[in-house]
Amino acid sequence: MRPSSSSMHLLGLALRHANLPALSAWPERLQALAEGRLPPLPDAQRLPEPAGHLGQYGVPPIYRPSIHRLQLHLLELADAALAQAEAAGVPLDREHCDVLFVTALGLNRSFENEARISALRWAAEAWADEPQAAELLGAWRDRLEQDFVASSHDKVGEMASAMAARIAGHFRLRGRVLALEAQEHGALEALRSAATGLEQGRAGQVLIVAAQTLDSPLWQRHPVSAAQWREAACALLLGSNRQAEGALARLRLDAGEAGTAMGLELRLDDQPLDLQALGGYTHAVQPLLGLALAAQLPRQATLLGRDGAGQAWRLGLEPPQAAPAPAWAEPAAVAVLACGAAFGSTRGSAAYWQALREPGHGFRALDPQRHQSALFLDPRATHAMAYYIDRASHAALPAELEGSGAVRELARHAAAELWAQPGLEGEADTAPLLVLCASTLTLPGERQAGARALLPRLLAILAELGAATGWAEPLRQRLAEGLARRIEAAGVAPELERLAASDIARAAADGRPARVLAVEAACASSMAALDLALDALRGGEVERVLVLGVELPVNVSDLLMCSAQRMLAPGLMASFGVEAAGFTPGDGAGAVLLTRADLAARRGQPVLARLLAAGASTDGKSLIAPNVAGQTRAMRRAFAQLEAQGLMPSALQFVETHGTGTLIGDEVETRSLAEVYAGCAQDLALGALKSKFGHCFAAAGMASLIKILLALRHEQLPPNHFERPLKPELGWPAHGFDPLLQARDWPRRPDRRRRAGLNAFGTGGINYHLLLEEA
Known part of the structure; x- marks a missing residue:
């Protein structure tokens, strides 16, 4: 159940609107509305071109054609919000500043x-x-x-999280980075996530950047009149309750009153104002537009609305007021109640486990019809409209299921297996539910x-x-x-609604009332979603969270764009091997149901494992190159949360690697693991799942987590499949790392608990490390 109230401080703010590009123009319009003389908005619906250029923010010329047109707006807005805070004497906590990007309906590139x-x-x-x-x-x-200026950077350039990662990289912000979509509720969910992260000490500050464009034709099918729609973008820097000095306002987020109407309402001195008359309809940005306008006035302001589950909420703006820091508490353990899997050609956790234990891999020939090999397959790939691989770990789906329908089917299968597992009936089945879907934010449909x-x-x-x-x-x-x-x-x-990534989350709820949110953090998306789930459970927002990771990258578009950047292995991926030269993609979906461990114990529910801590950082050598310092920072942040327990790297027996089979990626990950784990554990076993099932992109972390859950259940670590001999230069034997060339028993023992770690790394230097143990 959500706490009665959560609060934080607004430290910096910048806003752009299709009709009123400067914040200074809004108070006059508010006054005109109050006096009944408000003129209609101008007809222009799109944001004007920004005055600057991407080169000011270190974006190389070769990347610029591949980047969404909003990127420069967001960089300039972030710059303005951070500068405003610094000018007011607010110290920036760059080391622990998260960047959350909110959008909906897709982006132009x-x-x-x-x-x-x-x-x-x-x-x-x-x-x-x-x-x-x-x-x-x-x-x-x-x-x-x-x-269309086809470029080798197109795949990375079109990712929503890359927009946030560029902001984090330029301004040296090393907290969490992710992109969110919940249609018109996205900004509210970002504010909730920010408040929870700040209250629990997961973040020192949070920079929310949000944008709504009219690049998609879908906005014209929304119930709000097309004439009302406007593009808008904004940036907000938020700090904890302790950071009152120099703040613009204190934000208090409460549960709203039962009579709150659907839609969004802005009240000044308890008088309702027509937000759409003021600024039109900006969909994903609308709550932040109201917040930005209210922050310009020296009067009491409140925003009222309902979230995606129909629950009323209230956001009040108050004068800044410092509050004492809460007493530090070790994070509560979170229980995994159930899981469901559909990776490659397997369906169900039992089939997935059997495939993990068997020798060989799950790569098979591409489907000539689905993957249009006659038109696009070219082993030489001499241009940007060709791919050069002929095998992958793709899902076996009916021919009539294409695009978003295929994504929905795989997600449905994983969620259905989860809900069918025993122990989920009764009291737990009526508890509040949050569903987080890790996925690309622009689905094929x-x-x-x-x-x-x-x-x-x-x-x-x-x-x-x-x-x-x-x-x-x-x-x-x-x-x-x-x-x-x-x-x-x-x-x-x-x-x-059925085209949105957040609707995949709603479908996974299987008719249960739920808040839904889509999360994208490149290849670390599943762990980013899981991390938000841990925060929500520990903060008391909800009692249950379903985390779903799903992506089908074995499609023509991804094959072409990944080939253009030479990301794909010419043969098959050889994680940590002597001929590592890229990855092979794999389709997949996996789901887990989580609750707090104390609630599961009280209800007598069976538990698969306990999630202890997740560490995160953003720090890459470049947008596409990993960094040892960033990866080790995520690992150490995970262990730092368990300091009171004295849990050290030596307490783990297994780590599932990210292991994408790229030359630099394998080398950097090995060095990172060696820095944290070498010498701490005897024969630390390392898993390399992707060499069997391929890289599932947003679902990759979920594939790794479910593998560990099944290994705990069956008391065995399955063998790795290495397509090529291990690269001697990586020095695994010298570091004490066991490559698991054969299966290894992992039995319960009275003298120690079985514990494991999990790496998930994403483009843009997004790093996650998860720690878990047996139930």
Whole structure:
């Protein structure tokens, strides 16, 4: 049950709006509304171009075309919010400052990447009967790459978390970094996460950056009139109750009154004001827009609304007031009650465990139809519209399930297995539920909708190509009509909510009332979601959390973009091997149900394991290169939380590595493990799951966690599969690391508890280390 109140201080604030770019313009508009003379908003709906350039923030020229247009806005807003706090005498806690990015409905570069790729596929189908089809497609492919500026950085550039990671990297903020989506409730969930992290000492400060764009066509299908929609972006620096000096206001987040209406209401001196009349509708940013406006006025201000589960909430702005630091307490253990798995071609935890124990790997030939190998497979991959691998660990799904439907099916399977496990009925089944879905924030269906909306641009590009190459007018017209018909035949997207990543979380709740939130932290997404779950349970927000990790990276778009950056292993991935040269992707979904260990004991529920601590940091050598210091910082932060127990690295018998099979990644992870664990444990066993099931991206950490849960249940550490001999230069034997070439018994013993660690690292220097033990 949520505590009666949580509070924090607002230390810095910056806001941009399509119509009123400066915060200083808002008080006059508020006064006009109060006096009944408010003029209508101007017609412009999109943010103006920022005045600066990405080079000011250290973004190399080669990366700039791949970056969302919002990135510069967010960097400038973060700069302004941090500078405002510093000018007021607020010391920045860079070492423990989290960065949370809130958005919804997708971002422009994701749609452009998808349009470039899909336009070639659509043309191949539409022009199949043309006598010179191959020549036409070659010219079309080259022009698409040119006009959409295809780049080796496209995969990393389109990640939502990369936006936050660039901010953290430039301003040297080394706390947690993640992106969140809960549609119009995303800003509220970010404020809740910030308050919980600050109160528990997980963060010293939190920088929330949020943005809503109109890049997706889906906003036009929202119940709010299209004329009301506006783009907006903002940045808020938040501090704990102790940080009152120099603060703009104290924010108090409470449970609201039962009679609170749906929607969002802003009250000044207890008088309601029409927030949409003031600034239009900004969807994911709307609560922060109201907060920013209220912070400009010397009057009592309150925001009222309901969250995604229908629960009322109230956010009040008060004068800054310092409060004493809470007494330090070791974090409560969290119990894992149940799990569900669907990785690669396996379905269910039993099949997953059997595959883990068997020799060999789960990679198989790509599906010619689903993966369109005739059009895109090229072992040389001499251009950005080709991939060069022919095997992966892909899910076995019905042919009619594509895109978001395939993601939903895999997630449904993992969640259904979890809910079917015994011990979840009765009192626990009626407890408040939070569902966190670790996933990419722009699912395939949403990407396709955005790509189809670019039809006018595609037809204009085709017309320019036809004119430049001298195609006859009848041919140009025939090609354009065929392409348009094929795009229109792709169908109308389902309702807006079913395209959102947060709706995958709602489906996983299986009809139970729940707050839902999608979380993205690149390849560390599952652990980022799990970390938020630990905070929510320990802070008393909820009694149960379902954490779901799901992603299907064995799809044409990801294969092409990863190939462009040469991320993929030319053969099969060889984690920690002599020929490590990249990863092989794998589809997957996994889910765990969590509660506090004391609640599970009180209810007599069976427990699979106890989660002890999660350490996190953000610190990469670059956006795509890992850093020993950042990884060891995450590991040490996890152990620091258990200082009172005296739990040291020597207490662990097993660590599941991140192990992506990249040359620099394997070397850096080995050095990090050696710095923290070498000499602390005899024969510390290391797991390398990805060499059997591939890299599941957002679901990778969940695959690792469920592997450990099953190993505890079966009292055995399954053997690793190494595609190539271990690289001698890594020095595993000298560090005392056991590569688990054979299965190793892991029995319960009366003289020690079985404990394990788990690494999860993401692009942008996002690092997580989880510690857990047997129940």
